[in-house]
Amino acid sequence: MSAIDTVIQDLVIANRILAKEEVADAYGHVSVRHPDNPKHFFISRSLAPELIEKGDIVELDLDGNPVRDEKRSLYLERFIHAGIFQMRPDVMAVVHAHAEDILPFGIAKATKLRPVIHSGSFIGSSVPVWDIADKFGDTNVLVTNMAQGRDLAKCLGKNNVALMRGHGFAAAARSLIEVVRMSVYLPRNARAQLRAKQLGGKIKYLSQGEIDARNRGYSPYSTETWRAWEYWANKAGCSHMLTRPEQPHEHKK
Numbered sequence: 712m713s714a715i716d717t718v719i720q721d722l723v724i725a726n727r728i729l730a731k732e733e734v735a736d737a738y739g740h741v742s743v744r745h746p747d748n749p750k751h752f753f754i755s756r757s758l759a760p761e762l763i764e765k766g767d768i769v770e771l772d773l774d775g776n777p778v779r780d781e782k783r784s785l786y787l788e789r790f791i792h793a794g795i796f797q798m799r800p801d802v803m804a805v806v807h808a809h810a811e812d813i814l815p816f817g818i819a820k821a822t823k824l825r826p827v828i829h830s831g832s833f834i835g836s837s838v839p840v841w842d843i844a845d846k847f848g849d850t851n852v853l854v855t856n857m858a859q860g861r862d863l864a865k866c867l868g869k870n871n872v873a874l875m876r877g878h879g880f881a882a883a884a885r886s887l888i889e890v891v892r893m894s895v896y897l898p899r900n901a902r903a904q905l906r907a908k909q910l911g912g913k914i915k916y917l918s919q920g921e922i923d924a925r926n927r928g929y930s931p932y933s934t935e936t937w938r939a940w941e942y943w944a945n946k947a948g949c950s951h952m953l954t955r956p957e958q959p960h961e962h963k964k
């Protein structure tokens with residue numbers, strides 16, 4: 712199987728995982744940058760993530776236009792992905808979804824979403840909130856053009872996650888596995904933070920030192936990273952599609 716085929720297959724797995732883990736429902740999407748052409752990315756045509764197969768994946772440029780003739784409908788909000796890939800050359804994969812548990816943090820200005828559990832550390836210490844109304848006034852609240860996609864990407868800045876007021880979130884990472892993991896743990900972190908708040912008293916967040924320590928310990932090819940991907944893929948019924956990437960030399964001394 713070619714490198715591109717593997718990437719497309721991994722993208723199908725990523726879609727199925729996000730559906731199974733209830734990060735995405737009929738809506739929500741995940742994309743991955745083309746491994747050989749950083750000016751293109753792969754994403755599904757307009758379809759619920761649970762139903763996506765390899766033939767549904769399309770290749771778009773960084774303005775959100777298909778690079779080949781495409782008669783099928785595309786996601787209205789593909790500009791979220793195009794905007795982030797345009798403005799963040801370091802980002803290889805993007806998720807946008809509407810997971811319910813994160814929504815209160817995009818609406819209530821008094822409480823910021825922050826890492827409170829170890830698996831939530833990867834969302835980073837700062838999670839900005841993007842309000843489409845700030846620049847674009849009354850819209851249908853969806854990101855339907857490049858100006859909006861770029862404005863969201865600007866708000867995301869160098870962070871890993873941005874919340875979108877009254878709508879959902881956008882997450883960006885260096886790999887598909889990483890962005891899926893972040894998107895799965897993001898609503899869990901939000902739930903833990905909300906429940907802790909209900910218990911009352913002061914919330915103890917992860918410290919910057921703890922967040923940094925967890926980031927230092929992260930390796931995209933480690934057994935621990937693969938373990939979660941394999942588990943989620945199996946649970947989503949697509950373990951037969953798994954291709955484990957080549958192990959880097961880090962263990963060969």
Ligand SMILES: [Zn+2]
Pocket residue numbers: 739788807808809853878879
């Ligand atoms: Zn959306």
